[in-house]
Amino acid sequence: MMTLESVASPASHARLVITVTAYDWWWKVDYTDDANPARNFSTANEIHIPVGEPVKVLLKSADVVHAFWVPQLAGKTQTIPGQTNEQWIQADRPGIYRGQCSQFCGAQHAHMAFEVVAQSFAAFDAWRDAQGRSATQTDAAAQDAHVIAGKKLFDERCAGCHTIRGTDAQGSQAPDLTHLGSRRLIAAGALTNTPEHLLDWIQHAQRIKPEALMPSIALTTSDAAALSAYLATLH
Template sequence: MLANRWRRVGKWVPLATFLAVGLTGCGFLEGPQSMVQPAGPVAQDQLQLIGSSFWIMVEIFLVVATVLVLAIIRFRERPGQRGLPPQTEGDNRLELLWTIVPFLLLALLAVGTVKQSFSLSASPATKNALPIKVVGHQFWWSVQYPTYNNLTTANEIHIPVGQKVLLELTSTDVLHAFWVPRLGGKTDLVPGKTNYMWIEADQPGIYRGQCAEFCGTAHADMRLVIDAQTPQQFAAWTQAMLHPQSTPTSALAQQGMIDFAKAGCSGCHTIAGTNFEGQVGPNLTDLTGRLMIAGNLVPNTPANLAAWIRDPQAVKPGALMPNLHLPENEIRAIVAYLESLR
C-alpha cells in the first residue's frame, strides 16, 4: 500500500525536476519573458483588457459564491422538516436580473475587445511604421528590413524605441508563432501567407520571446530577441549593417574564410560583402554583434561557436544544420573568420 503510494509520487519526480530546471535555467538572457510586465502600448492595452475581464469574472465569482453560501445556510434542512420546502419559480424580477446583468457585463467586454481589435490591427497600409519582415524557419528567425536596402539578420530584431514597427510575418516551412510577451500577443507565421502585427517598445532594452506554435523537435529552442535601441543606436546599427567589414585580416581568419567556402557553409549562409549567398540558414553578417547563437540558445562565445560547428545537434537537438565532421584546425579557423566579421 505504502509502496504503491510512493510509486505514485515517484511518477511526478521527472516532471518536478523538469520544472525546477526549466524555471531556474533560463538565465542566459536578462529580463522576464512576461505578459504582466508590458513594455509597450500593444502589450499594455492587451493586459488592460485581460485585467478588466479578469476582475469582472472575480466579481461574478464573489457574488455567486456568496449567494450560494447564504442559500446553503438559510435554506438548509431543519430537524423535523418534511417534504420539499416552498418552491420559487417564474419570478419575473429575478429572471430579468440574471438576464440583464450578464448581458451588460458581456457588452462591456465586447466594446473593449472590438475597440482594441481595431486599434491593434495592422496591414501594409499601417502608417508611420518601420516595416520588418520576419520569416519563420525550423528553428530560427530570419529578419529583413525592406526600407534599409533589405539588410538581413537573424534571431535578433533591432528596433528603435518609441517607433511603431510593422511586422510582416510568414514562414518557409511549417506553422510558427511570433511571441514577445512584453511587447504584444502572439501572431502565427503561416507558409504562403503574410500576417501583420505592430509592436512598439517604450524603453531601450532586450525583450525575450520565442516561437509559440509547436514546429518540430527544436521548437522549444526557437528563441527570439528584440533589441530595442535608442534612435541613434539603431541608426548606427543599420549603417554598420549596410557597410559590413567582411574582409578578414589575420592569417587564421583568412584561412577560415577559405575553409568556410570549402566546407560548404556558404551553400546555406549569406555574409554580406562576400560572395557567400546561401539562403537556407541564418545570415551571418552581424554574427559578432549577436548576444546568442543557435537560435538564441547559448551565449555567443568562440567556445560555443566552435561547439556548435563541431556538432550542432549536441548543442540543439533537432537542429537542421548538418554535422560536417570538420577537423579541429578548420573549426578554429572558421570561428576566427566569423569572429572577425564586423
C-alpha cells in the first residue's frame, strides 16, 4: 500500500535540512553544514530540531522500503532504496516526539523507533556544536588503564561496523557512536541508555533484537569493565 501523503511544504527556503536514512533496523541521521563542512556529522535514532521552525527531512533507505512516521508531527513517508523522498516536520512546542517505522520491514520492524527532540534554538545549536566534534577524552580518562584497554577492544571487535570520529574506528554500516552517551535510547528505542543496558545490548543483541545486524558479543568480566569505561567517555 502506498502511504505517501501530501504534506504541507512551506514556501520558505528551509534553513535546516536533515537527511535520514533507514537501515534494518535503525535510523541514520545526517546533519550537514554547507558553510562549514567540518560541522557535518552522523548520529542515530535521535533527531534534534529547533522549536517553531519548519525543517526539511530528506528520506532515504539503505536496504528495503521503510516508512518514517512521527504521529504528532508528520504523516507517513516511505523511504525507498535509490530514491530520496521529502517530509517537512515542525514542532511548535519543546518536547520529545516519538517516531516509528510504519512500513513492515522484517523481523525487527517493531523495534525501529526514534525520537525527535524539539528544543530552543540556543539548546539546539549547542547540541549541534557538540555533536560535530570528534570524540575527546579528559587527560585523566586518556590515561586510565580501563579506558585504554576498552578502546583497544573497541578497535578490534567493533570498529569494522561502527565509527567513533577522531579514532581509527571508521565502520559505516552501524550507528556512529562518537557521542553515544548523549542519546536517551539505544538500539532504535529498544532500551534506555544506561551503562547496564549498553553491556546487556552488546552481549545479547540477538536476544534483545533477534536478527539485528549486530552479533551478540561475548565479553569477559574484565573486557566488559574496560569497554564500559571507554563507552562512558563518549558523551
